[in-house]
Amino acid sequence: MTPREVFERLIAGVTGGDWDALPGLYAEDAVVVHPMAASREPLVGREALRRHFAAGAELPVRMSARDVVVHETADPEVVIGEFAYVGEATTTGRPFTVRNVFVLRVRDGLIVESRDYADHLRFGVAIGRPPGADAAGPTS
Structure with missing residues (x-):
């Protein structure tokens, strides 16, 4: 796969909830x-x-990428x-939009390195986690 396809x-x-397949997109020693x-x-x-x-699979969210x-x-x-996760917390119905920028290095069809910039605090608030909690679940 090309880096774009990955x-x-x-x-x-992430948006389709295919959590079990996601680790297979990464190299064994990915960072x-x-x-x-x-x-x-x-x-x-x-x-x-x-x-x-x-852990992401356990989060109460429904979302899409826009x-x-x-x-x-x-x-x-x-x-x-660059994209936005747009969705809602399934427990409260609270809508959210979280903008993201992912910088991926893909080698031989697998992610070897990724820097995922997302507003984790905004996401945490949307799903009912207290401010300051690490809500890194589904952002990548």
Whole structure:
């Protein structure tokens, strides 16, 4: 898969709730950083990502990706995706919009590195987590 195709599958998997398939988009030793999350510790390795997405599967949300723009770069491994998760908390019906920018490095069809910029605080508030809680679940 091209970097663009991997990015598109990633956001389709998140919005479609295909949580079990998402770790397969990442290399065994992938590193994912959420610079805007309360916990800035990177997720290292596919197993860490499997746990991350399993937690995402438990979140009370229904959402879609909107305003998707993909920027292909001079580096054939790097793609930048801009988009918004638009949805609602299924427990409260509270709507939310969370804008995102993902910078992915894809090698041999797998994500080896990702920097996922998202407003985790806004997402946390929307799903009823207290301000300051790390709501990194479905953002990537």
